[in-house]
Amino acid sequence: MGIGNNGLGSPIIQVRNLSSHYGGRTILHEISFDIPSGKVTVIMGVSGCGKSTLLRHLIGLKPTAPGCLFVEGEDAGLFRTAQWNAYRKRLGVLFQGGALFSSLSVRDNLAVPLRVHTRLAESTIRIITDIKLHQVGLTEFGDFMPSQLSGGMRKRAGLARAMVMDPEILFVDEPSSGLDPITAAGLDELLVELKHAMGMTLVVVTHELESAFRIADQIVVMDAGRILAAGTPEAVRSCEDIRVRQFLERRADERAVDQGRYEKRLAAIGSKKRVPPF
């Protein structure tokens, strides 16, 4: 499958022949793809295929060899500390758990990056946090503690905090994890709205096929540390590579199983009655 520009516009990040190791074990095998500017790139693949490891390279948490990662054409493998710091200031990251500070109100959670990285007056911080809370639909919840929020609201609050410094590139790890399908779909919509409203580049790591096709401009399918396919959702959907087909269809099969039928089957297997088909 075509790797490179894919007609999605100019890349803000380019990954070239990136390999990654933990001890003697190779986790990523010479992977290459582009992250187009102002678009949503979704990185997907089964558990353990190396998505989080790739994310760690992209955000500079794991060192990258020269010639393997380029930010606007600059070789990140040659970045000095000051350049990494400058790059990280352009990023927002929403980790899987949302990672809100439980002892701080939602508003104070949002204020943390502003208090740490800027010298803004408290009155300005208040205005910025109010805008971000509004953007994620939590206007009324600034004074709540994280424990008083639902899972979906906590994700939204985490998202607001990840965006509070107006990042150019937002990395989101498993946005749907732990959410019911309706809440997950709402969060997907919010991500797409934010991309349009703020012109951000989004990189989303997910297992969720449905979510990936809902939000992606580009999908990168990984398997065992390699890229099986990278392209528009349409290109990935029509990809004939057998492993891509297996990945897409196995997930589709899982979704197609009706819960009631599944439970009846389980009961029948247990009672030795005739087992109904799915």
Ligand SMILES: Nc1ncnc2c1ncn2[C@@H]1O[C@H](COP(=O)(O)OP(=O)(O)OP(=O)(O)O)[C@@H](O)[C@H]1O
């Ligand atoms: N710190 C580490 N030390 C050693 N091995 C690691 C470490 N982190 C991850 N691995 C291994 O690297 C491989 C890829 O892990 P990674 O977390 O990148 O996969 P993933 O696709 O993000 O999985 P998941 O979807 O379950 O989060 C796995 O076999 C994992 O056991």
